[in-house]
Amino acid sequence: MSNSLFENLQQDVKRLPGLPGVYRFFDEAGQILYVGKARNLKKRVSSYFQRTQLSPRIALMVSKIARYETTVTRTETEALILENNLIKELAPPFNILFRDDKSYPYVMLTGHEFPRLASYRGKVDKRNHYFGPFPNSWAVRNSVQILQKVFRLRTCEDSVFKNRSRPCLLHQIHRCSAPCVGRLSAQQYGQDVAQATRFLEGNHSSVLSELEREMQAHSDAMEFEMAAVLRDRIADLSSVLQQQSMDAVAEGEGDVDIIAVAQMEGMVCVNLAMVRGGRHLGDRAYFPKGLRTHSGQLPLPTEILEAFIGQHYLDDQNEGEAATAQAIPPVIILNHSLQSISEAESDAGDELPENLQDLLSNQAGKKITFLHQPQGQRRHWLAMAEGNAKIALAKRLVETGGQLARARSLADILGLELESLEQLRIEGFDISHTSGEATQASCVVYAKNAMQSSEYRRFNINDITPGDDYAAMRQVLQRRYANFQELPVEKMPQVILIDGGKGQVEMARQVLAEFGMDVSLIVGVAKGEGRKVGLETLIFADGRKPLELGIDSAALLLVAQIRDEAHRFAITGMRAKRAKARTVSRLEEIEGIGAKRRQKLLARFGGLRGVANASIEEIASVDGISTALAEQIYKQLH
Structure with missing residues (x-):
């Protein structure tokens, strides 16, 4: 920051009001640097431009400030809310950020007559009952297993539940009470759901007391078989609770x-x-x-x-x-x-x-x-x-150290000039299809010393000869880099990694040459003899000789990681696209099945496999499907 700019900012902040609000700092390119809150905007913002000793982190930020913006709020609480919203939306590089792409899992009991027990991620609604959140999926699975073992609630999908004619394996191993085939009434099942709900809410003692009273009542009525079932439930529940720190409950710790x-x-x-x-x-x-x-x-x-x-x-x-x-x-x-x-x-x-x-x-x-x-x-x-x-x-430090060593090795081998390894950005491409069907291309991104899954992209490849990987590679690169001039500096890759040999690399060279991009960015990964890991060869588009790194190369480990991730991302997208296309096409081939009937069939049976497994009578029970049409559907799918 020049002295004149610094002095201008010093003078400008004197005109700020002494009110609560939020301030935002920007650099010369207009990029956000920092979002902060203040009880007194004038006092807080001016503190950054005093000739006093700032911490190295703040001093680095101040040296980049070119302008600022402020928003006045009515209260300090409003400033705090606005600050957090802006941090999440803008992700300023000098703010402490705790963002990831994972939502917390919940245990869910659906709002059906016979509620279903399941794990769930995403937005909640009022139709179902949610418990949580849980810190990870393991905790949810553990809770579901406890509830299955003790309360025997169903976990099957609705399409399976409605179409069962006999109990499933979970009933045979005493993990489900089989409400699907009427082994107990809605009222009895509701009692189990109520007990499970109280257990999830932490009312363990009341659940145990209720089970004990029920067991004694069945015993007094000489219903010893039912009493034995409840006895086993009490034993299972007691065992679960003993594994937890139950002295916490005694102290009233709760949540x-x-x-x-x-x-x-x-x-x-x-x-x-x-x-x-x-x-x-x-x-x-x-x-x-x-x-x-x-x-x-x-x-x-x-x-x-x-x-x-x-x-x-x-x-x-x-x-x-x-x-x-x-x-x-x-x-x-x-x-x-x-x-x-x-x-x-x-x-x-x-x-x-x-x-x-x-x-x-x-x-x-x-x-x-x-x-x-x-x-x-x-x-x-x-x-x-x-x-x-x-x-x-400690684990992250070990992993990061290994990842940094791989990135540094690759940068040295490719002759990349970087001020910091955080600047290294690699975009990897792969093509996937099944005999030309459902062709998809993937683009994965390695940046800031880690894979950036939020920046991954899939491309549906159309209007090419089925199975033409060269044409598919041309299309995906054209679509990816058509507007490369508009990319900010930090989004421009230093390496474009192509999964393929000379043919794919030449196609990539042609595309980048057409756009006026540097063809030295292209690095092809040709598989070695027998497709064995470690025998890959790096192929370049700018005339450099092919390079065999060897199985012990740290750089090759990073290349293989990015290539494998591109392949995984492409093939999962291709399979989903292929499955969707086949589902629609097989039902579309049947005369008399339009979009509405097809939708009703898939909704009733949970997909094409469910339709194929259904009997003629079950298919005919769907609204709008006659017996004759049900027979035709059954014959077509078999």
Whole structure:
């Protein structure tokens, strides 16, 4: 930043109001750098342009500022909400970011007459009952297995449930009560659902007491077989509860989240552990972005915790009201006190952590308490969360070190001049089809020392001779780079990786030459003799000699990783496209089956396989399908 620009910004901030709001910093190219909140905009923004000692991370950001924008809000709470929304939407590089592409899983009980038990990800609705969220899919599977074993709820799809004529294997191994074939009434099944619901809500003792009363009642009525079933349920449930830390329930712990931040060798991990109904469900590790560790100083742990709490819990607003209320537990345990934020930065006008606590309380509709120095069982949970954060951090450091070594080796071999390995961007392409059917091309992206799945793209390839891989490669590259001049610098690849030999590389060279792009970007990966890993040859489009790296090459490991990911992404898309095309075409071939009837058939039986497995009578039961047409459909599919 020039002195004149710095002085202009100093003068300009003097005209800002002393009101709460949000500020945004931009560089010369108009790219967002940072989003912040303030109790007093004038005081906070001007603090960045004082001739005082700033941390290396903030000093690096200030040196890039060319202009700023502000938005005044009515209250500090509104500023906090707006700041979090803008961080999620804009992903500023100097903010601490906790974004990933995974939603939390839930246990779901559907709203049917005989509710179905299942795991679920995504937005919730009022028709079903959701429990969670759970930190990972393993925790959900574990809970579903417990509920199956103890309460024997159905897990089958509705299309299967409606069309069964005899109990399935799960009933035979005592994991389902077989409501599909009337082995128990809706009222009896509803009692099992109610008990499972109370168990998921943490009311374990009431469930056990109710089961014991039912067992005694059946025993008194000399219904010993049913009493034995309930006895086994009580034993299974008791066994499950003994495996959990049930002293937590005795202390009234209920629902608790534990958040621990750990730092090691310039890297940070935030570990979130979840306790629901006194049961420790497991944990999940986050690795924040935007720390700028190369600047020499990491943010304070309290600053990282505040960023995580705001982004993690406020993010649940998009999942619906039901998810929001359940996602924020009444107690959040931290391994650092947020109070130090206000002590260290209140002079600068930053938001006090109490407002974050009030905001979460208002959103959840209940009081949210932050604990820093817990006692008893909670102290044990916090120690476990801190230990898991350090383990996850050590694992990531090993993985990152290996990945960096691979990237550095490839950059050296290809002669790439990079200021940092984070600048290395590789786009890999592959073509997939089955004998020319359902041709798809994939583009995967390696950037910032990791695969960037959110930037993957699939391309449906049309208007070519079936099986012509060269034409398919030409089409996908033309579509990908038609507007390459408009790409920002950070989106322009240093390597374009082509899965194929000389023919595919030549096709890529022609396309890039037509667009005026540098053909030296192209690297083809030709399979070796017998397609054995390690015998691949790198082929170039700019006249360089082919290069055999050898099985021990770190660079080849990275090339193989990107190539295999491109192949996986292409083939999964091709199979889905092929299955869809075959499903539609086989039913379209039947005279008298239009779009509406086809849709009704697929909806009733859950897909083409279900239609094929159905009898003539079952097909005829679908609205609009006569017996004669059902016979025709059956013959066509068999």
